Amino acid sequence: xxxxxxxxxxxxxxxxxxxxxxxxxxxxxxxxxxxxxxxxxxxxxxxxxxxxxxxxxxxxxxxxxxxxxxxxxxxxxxxxxxxxxxxxxxxxxxxxxxxxxxxxxxxxxxxxxxxxxxxxxxxxxxxxxxxxxxxxxxxxxxxxxxxxxxxxxxxxxxxxxxxxxxxxxxxxxxxxxxxxxxxxxxxxxxxxxxxxxxxxxxxxxxxxxxxxxxxxxxxxxxxxxxxxxxxxxxxxxxxxxxxxxxxxxxxxxxxxxxxxxxxxxxxxxxxxxxxxxxxxxxxxxxxxxxxxxxxxxxxx
Amino acid sequence: xxxxxxxxxxxxxxxxxxxxxxxxxxxxxxxxxxxxxxxxxxxxxxxxxxxxxxxxxxxxxxxxxxxxxxxxxxxxxxxxxxxxxxxxxxxxxxxxxxxxxxxxxxxxxxxxxxxxxxxxxxxxxxxxxxxxxxxxxxxxxxxxxxxxxxxxxxxxxxxxxxxxxxxxxxxxxxxxxxxxxxxxxxxxxxxxxxxxxxxxxxxxxxxxxxxxxxxxxxxxxxxxxxxxxxxxxxxxxxxxxxxxxxxxxxxxxxxxxxxxxxxxxxxxxxxxxxxxxxxxxxxx
Numbered sequence: 001x002x003x004x005x006x007x008x009x010x011x012x013x014x015x016x017x018x019x020x021x022x023x024x025x026x027x028x029x030x031x032x033x034x035x036x037x038x039x040x041x042x043x044x045x046x047x048x049x050x051x052x053x054x055x056x057x058x059x060x061x062x063x064x065x066x067x068x069x070x071x072x073x074x075x076x077x078x079x080x081x082x083x084x085x086x087x088x089x090x091x092x093x094x095x096x097x098x099x100x101x102x103x104x105x106x107x108x109x110x111x112x113x114x115x116x117x118x119x120x121x122x123x124x125x126x127x128x129x130x131x132x133x134x135x136x137x138x139x140x141x142x143x144x145x146x147x148x149x150x151x152x153x154x155x156x157x158x159x160x161x162x163x164x165x166x167x168x169x170x171x172x173x174x175x176x177x178x179x180x181x182x183x184x185x186x187x188x189x190x191x192x193x194x195x196x197x198x199x200x201x202x203x204x205x206x207x208x209x210x211x212x213x214x215x216x217x218x219x220x221x222x223x224x225x226x227x228x229x230x231x232x233x234x235x236x237x238x239x240x241x242x243x244x245x246x247x248x249x250x251x252x253x254x255x256x257x258x259x260x261x262x263x264x265x266x267x268x269x270x271x272x273x274x275x276x277x278x279x280x281x282x283x284x285x286x287x288x289x290x291x292x293x294x295x296x297x298x299x300x
Numbered sequence: 301x302x303x304x305x306x307x308x309x310x311x312x313x314x315x316x317x318x319x320x321x322x323x324x325x326x327x328x329x330x331x332x333x334x335x336x337x338x339x340x341x342x343x344x345x346x347x348x349x350x351x352x353x354x355x356x357x358x359x360x361x362x363x364x365x366x367x368x369x370x371x372x373x374x375x376x377x378x379x380x381x382x383x384x385x386x387x388x389x390x391x392x393x394x395x396x397x398x399x400x401x402x403x404x405x406x407x408x409x410x411x412x413x414x415x416x417x418x419x420x421x422x423x424x425x426x427x428x429x430x431x432x433x434x435x436x437x438x439x440x441x442x443x444x445x446x447x448x449x450x451x452x453x454x455x456x457x458x459x460x461x462x463x464x465x466x467x468x469x470x471x472x473x474x475x476x477x478x479x480x481x482x483x484x485x486x487x488x489x490x491x492x493x494x495x496x497x498x499x500x501x502x503x504x505x506x507x508x509x510x511x512x513x514x515x516x517x518x519x520x521x522x523x524x525x526x527x528x529x530x531x532x533x534x535x536x537x538x539x540x541x542x543x544x545x546x547x548x549x550x551x552x553x554x555x556x557x558x559x560x561x562x563x564x565x566x567x568x569x570x571x572x573x574x575x576x577x578x579x580x581x582x583x584x
Contacts, residue, residue, distance in 0.1 A: 007487050008408050015399040015418060015458055022455035023421055026432030033431075043435075090331065098324040110567060111332050117566035118339045119516030121534040122555040125541050126338045129551075135354045137341075171338070225422075232425035235518050239538060253427045260431055273428030284423035288416050291463075 027277060033270035040264035047267050054271035063247070064255075064272075071231060071251040074162050080226045083170050084219065087177030094178070095185045109182075116175035123172040124239045131155055131164055156245045165249060169236050173229070177222050184218040185211075224287045228280055252276045339559060346552040353548055365553035373528055374536050374554060381532040382561075384446060385514040388453035393507045396458050400465035401491050405477065421459030430523045437524060444530045452520045457510040464509070468502030469495070508565050515562060533558050 034054055036047025058064050093099070094108055115123070130136050133151040142148045154164040188211070196206045234253035237243060243250040243258065250258070252272060260269030345353050349360045369375075403415050433452070434443075442448030476498065477490045485494065496503065518534045525531050537558060540550040 004406070004487075005408070008402055008406055011398040011402045012414065014395045015462070016414075018395070018451075018455040018458055019417060019421060021436075022429065022433065022452070023424055025436070026429045029432040029435075030428055093324070093328060093331065096324060098321045099328060101321075102325065104325070104328065108328060108332055111336050113566045113569075114336050114339050114563070117512070117562045118559050119512070119534065119562060121516055121518055121537055122342065122559050123338070125537065125551055125555055126342055128541060130338060171335070174335075228423045232423075232427070234427045239518070253425060256425075256427045257430075266431060269431070270428075273425065276425045277428060280423045280425060281420070284420045287423065288419055291419065292412075 030270040030273050030277070033267055034274045036267045038266040038270075040260065040266050043266075050267065054268045057268065058271055058275065063250075066247075067250050067252055067255045070249060071253075074166070074249075075233075075237070075251050076227055076231050078162075079166050079169055079230050080223060082166055083173060083177050083226055084223060086170065087174055087181055087222070088215070088219070090174065090178045091181035091185055095182055109179075112175050112178060114175075115171050116173075118172065120172055120235055121239065124168060124236065127164075127168045127171070128155065128240060155241050158245065158248055161241060161245065161249055165237065165240055168240060169230065169233075172236075173226070177226065180218055180222055181215060184215050188214045220290060224283065224290065228283055228287075231280065231283075232276070339563075342552055342555045342559065345548075346556040348552075350548040353552070365549035366557075369550055369553045369557070372550070373531075374533070374550070374557075376529055377531050377533045377536050378557065380530060381515060381534075384449050384453065384532060385511055387446070388450045388457070388514050389507050389510045391450060392454040392457040392461055392510050393503060395454060396461035396465055396506065397496065397503065398491060399458070400462050400469055401495060403462065404466050404469040405474065418459050418462050422463065426456065426519055430519065433520075434523055443524055444527045448524060449521070452524065453510075453514045453517065456517075456520075457513050460513075461506045461510055464506045465499070465502060468499050468506075472498050505569060508569055511565060512562050515558075 033047065035049060035051060037050050037053075038047030090112075094105070094112070099105055099108065118126075130138050131154040133139055133153040136151075138154070139148075139151040143151065152160060154160040192210055193206060196210050201209070232253060234257065237249055237251050237254050238257065241249045243254040247258075253276070256269050256272050256276065259265050259272060263269075346365055347361050347363070349362050349364065352359045399418070403411070403418075437443045437448050442451070472495060477494055480490045480494045481487075516534060517532075518538065521532045521535050525535065533554065537551070537554045540547045540554060
């Protein structure tokens with residue numbers, strides 16, 4: 001028995017070494033810094049204890065309110081919903097009878113992987129070109145069809161910048177969501193759908209009472225995972241718009257970066273980080289409950 | 301084609317169905333076009349001269365973009381990225397396989413809490429780790445070092461890798477490793493000689509995710525790699541698309557070279573994922 005215990009400790013030691021050094025220690029360090037006025041330019045001097053000042057500033061700042069709105073509403077709620085809805089529609093399309101009948105399944109599934117295999121940095125560069133007002137193909141197409149008379153600078157125009165950003169993120173992340181839904185759809189027995197049809201169920205009823213209940217676990221997991229992948233993501237916003245125009249698309253991840261590395265206010269930046277981590281911890285607990293109940297039952 | 305044939309052959313209902321099928325296929329084609337076009341365009345544009353890249357008229361095709369790129373510091377970054385990712389993926393896979401095995405097969409105190417802690421790693425905002433880890437690395441002399449970056453990439457990829465591998469292990473029958481234990485194998489031998497070969501498709505899929513994660517990672521590389529000769533491909537690539545000046549030749553050829561390895565890794569994964577474990581050696 002003690003032999004087995006030694007084995008368990010040895011096998012888990014590397015994992016926890018990484019978790020403690022890379023996640024736990026930095027989190028505690030941030031928490032401690034968030035109560036100080038530590039500055040990037042005065043690291044040696046260290047920070048003075050300022051109590052809850054950083055948090056007070058954060059709560060009362062109108063800038064932070066817009067950052068919170070951008071992160072929660074635009075990036076996360078709208079961004080994730082678009083991905084889930086399009087992922088579902090695409091999964092239905094790719095597993096539809098017509099596609100199966102003409103044997104287009106395999107080829108479309110391989111092509112579906114292409115955006116996912118495109119690294120985010122490349123996806124961002126290519127979409128920045130496509131959305132470019134001078135040489136971009138989207139403006140060229142819009143001008144050609146006569147829908148617009150002037151090229152649109154999508155990434156520099158308040159009305160277009162969020163939809164454009166969400167388009168880029170959706171394009172890059174849609175395949176994973178779609179493939180997950182497709183796998184779930186394929187595990188649904190054909191007899192169940194045939195039975196529903198024999199019973200005279202309409203298409204909407206079949207969708208409502210057969211497909212959606214079967215897909216529900218996959219949808220829940222994808223909503224949760226997409227939420228923390230998106231909420232925490234720094235690269236898409238930073239490399240596409242640099243939080244601009246102005247600070248119009250500033251989100252929490254870019255706010256931590258701007259306050260810490262551009263303004264040099266590490267104390268305040270840590271406070272923003274602590275708020276971010278707190279929101280994600282709440283999500284994480286929800287996520288754990290769900291995977292404990294559904295997916296990895298035997299571990300828990 | 302078949303849809304068109306149906307059209308000519310017959311009655312109202314059949315005609316309706318044929319039109320429906322035609323619409324579905326057209327929809328599929330337009331969706332696939334949107335999905336594939338951007339990436340495909342990179343590869344095409346990378347062989348055009350920057351002057352004719354966007355022109356509607358004749359395009360001049362050339363290898364000059366690649367020649368110029370490979371003669372620059374980018375060549376070094378390809379090596380840096382490859383080396384870093386391969387070492388990180390090997391290390392993170394090894395660490396994750398043993399941890400996933402322990403979580404999946406053994407019973408011990410605090411198991412739920414420890415597994416929960418690993419899973420919480422997935423929900424973590426990386427951006428808040430940058431400053432503390434930077435300071436830690438500066439103190440330990442790990443900035444601009446391969447070991448520092450491998451440490452980072454292993455740490456960011458293990459939570460999701462363990463999650464995936466535990467999932468795969470659930471479909472590997474327990475009787476398999478119990479039988480091996482009865483036959484006198486140690487746990488360590490069971491992991492590497494019995495379970496590992498059976499779950500290899502799952503390991504390959506997991507390693508592919510880890511590779512894509514490292515390969516396209518930008519934030520930590522930006523913070524911890526400041527010397528040009530240490531930089532990875534995403535860092536240099538981002539620099540070519542400046543605010544005012546865009547080096548289109550470098551952007552396109554660099555993007556193509558960054559996408560090619562992940563594309564080559566992902567396409568075979570498609571068949572692996574479907575033919576995966578169910579049909580594998582387990583049932584014999």
